[in-house]
Amino acid sequence: MKVAFICSGNNGVNAIVQAQYDSLVRYGLDTVIIPIIGKGILGYLANIPSIRTKLNQHKPDVVHAHYSFCGILASLSTRRPVVTSLMGSDVISSGFWRKIIRYFALHQWDATIVKSEDMKTKSGLRDVHVIPNGVDIETFRPLDQIDCRSRLGWGVKENIVLFAADPKRAEKNFALAQMVMSHPGLHNVVLKVVHNVKHEDIPTYLNAANVLLLTSNWEGSPNVVKEAMACNLSIVSTDVGDVKWLLSQVEGSFVDNADASKLSKSLLMAISFRGLSRGRQRLLELGLDSESVCDKLFRVYMGVVR
Secondary structure, three states: OEEEEEEEOEOEOOHHHHHHHHHHHHHOOEEEEEEEOOOHHHHHHOOHHHHHHHHHHHOOOEEEEEOHHHHHHHHHHOOOOEEEEOOHHHHHOOHHHHHHHHHHHHHOOOEEEEOOHHHHHHHOOOOOEEOOOOEOOOOOOOOOHHHHHHHHOOOOOOEEEEEOOOOOOHHHOHHHHHHHHOOHHHOOEEEEEOOOOOHHHHHHHHHHOOEEEEOOOOOOOOHHHHHHHHOOOEEEEEOOOOHHHHOOOOOOOEEEOOOHHHHHHHHHHHHHOOOOOOHHHHHHHOOOEHHHHHHHHHHHHHHHHO
């Protein structure tokens, strides 16, 4: 089967999209990425002729678009089956844009994917597939903490909390993370902010930390949480997206409301946790390794081809 990914390429291909592409290639599908380069609606629409040309060259059985606008462009560019993955930002968009998404989901796209049950509810769409992004469990796996810290130049005896997002992105709510870290009991804990690093380097950062802290206002199915689970890292997170479902029964990890005091106490408990997190086992039980997710995607592709 041939698959063409259509996604934004203004800042390079998104690491999450690239990871899914790589997993499909390993799965054995003939897959190509068609990046969209352009700013604003007119900039995106200007890509339609080149998308048509590339699709005619590759002749895919299925076009898989990532984000709603890319799905719209795909529908305007081809009569081949179109599968569109909606991301977290799609379901909190303005009322007008949500009506546009709803129209295409109901009348143009052959299948629509969302990343969590929460996204399905917020989208207002019933006939959608809930398929979170998977994790490459060969890349994201438990590593020796001391070795990872040595590679990063971090202190061996430090208690380290990782904030793995761009603090300038409002939805990541870095201000809340700072409030959490201001708790007196965390005076000897170091907060490390990590962003703009290569995706293949993230396992080193995750394994070097004691806890991952996620304070987002909203998420779909945050990949960094699943990647941390694959590394058996403790996690403290706000109750967003599917995090509560992901971390159910995972000892040493905690989900709270966006309350600095509660999150601080959870962080203290996570740091003092000395047992073995079963995050990796939970991830496998949920079928969120990349190969299992590829199975689900392949079934969606076969459904629209038929």
